[in-house]
Amino acid sequence: MPVIRLTESTSLRFPAGVRLMRRDDVGKPFFTRDSRMKAYSMKYFYEWSTEPDILVLVVEGKGNVLEGVVVLRFVPGKNNPQSIVVEMLSRNQLQGMHNSGVGAEMIKIVEDYIAKPLGCTEIVIEAVDDLTDYYSSLGYSSTGHDEYDDFWGKVVYMKKKLRRD
Numbered sequence: 001m002p003v004i005r006l007t008e009s010t011s012l013r014f015p016a017g018v019r020l021m022r023r024d025d026v027g028k029p030f031f032t033r034d035s036r037m038k039a040y041s042m043k044y045f046y047e048w049s050t051e052p053d054i055l056v057l058v059v060e061g062k063g064n065v066l067e068g069v070v071v072l073r074f075v076p077g078k079n080n081p082q083s084i085v086v087e088m089l090s091r092n093q094l095q096g097m098h099n100s101g102v103g104a105e106m107i108k109i110v111e112d113y114i115a116k117p118l119g120c121t122e123i124v125i126e127a128v129d130d131l132t133d134y135y136s137s138l139g140y141s142s143t144g145h146d147e148y149d150d151f152w153g154k155v156v157y158m159k160k161k162l163r164r165d
Contacts, residue, residue: 006055006118007078014057014113021049021056021069028066031094036128036152040090045069053077054087057109059102067092068102072110084115086125107138115162122159129154 001013004020026043048071049056055078059068071088074081091102107125115123124143127135132142140158147155 010078010118012114012117014109017060018057018109018113019060021046021058025058025066028064029094030066030069030090030092032090033093034090037090039151040088042066042069045071045088055114057106059106059109065092065094068106070106070110072114081118081120083120083122083124084110086110086123088126103134104138111160111162120162122161124157124159127156127158128152129156132156132158 001015002019003011003013005011023046026041026046028042030042032038045056048054053074055072055074057070057072058066061067068089068091070086070090073085073087075083075085086107089103089106110123114120123140125135125140127140135158138160140160143157143159145157147157149155
């Protein structure tokens with residue numbers, strides 16, 4: 001199991017194929033059918049990964065092909081997170097790729113391999129309006145807080161409370 005050092009005192013274990021985004025991922029092919037996501041290159045995700053309290057994970061499949069990317073923000077910060085915000089999640093939909101289930105897999109990784117070990121009480125997803133049914137099927141519900149973004153349209157904040165086992 002790969003180990004990722006989150007802070008000087010905290011490391012997390014991940015399933016095979018899940019890792020931090022690296023600089024050499026910038027040139028890898030990544031395509032999404034969502035026209036809005038085409039504005040976000042792998043370089044953008046890499047640059048985002050250098051910001052404090054942000055973690056960008058990739059799911060890497062056979063042949064080092066990136067199957068998905070997820071951007072997480074720790075609130076109030078990495079050192080003592082109470083919640084995790086999924087700011088963006090994208091699946092690679094290159095022709096010939098069959099990555100059905102990668103989005104749900106990435107959300108499950110956030111829940112089981114990050115939030116629970118860190119003792120976070122909730123995960124919040126910034127969902128575009130047309131994906132709210134999908135996130136509802138994964139156990140997330142609307143917070144009642146929506147925003148309108150000129151680029152994305154209606155953004156619905158959804159959350160899932162986590163039990164501390």
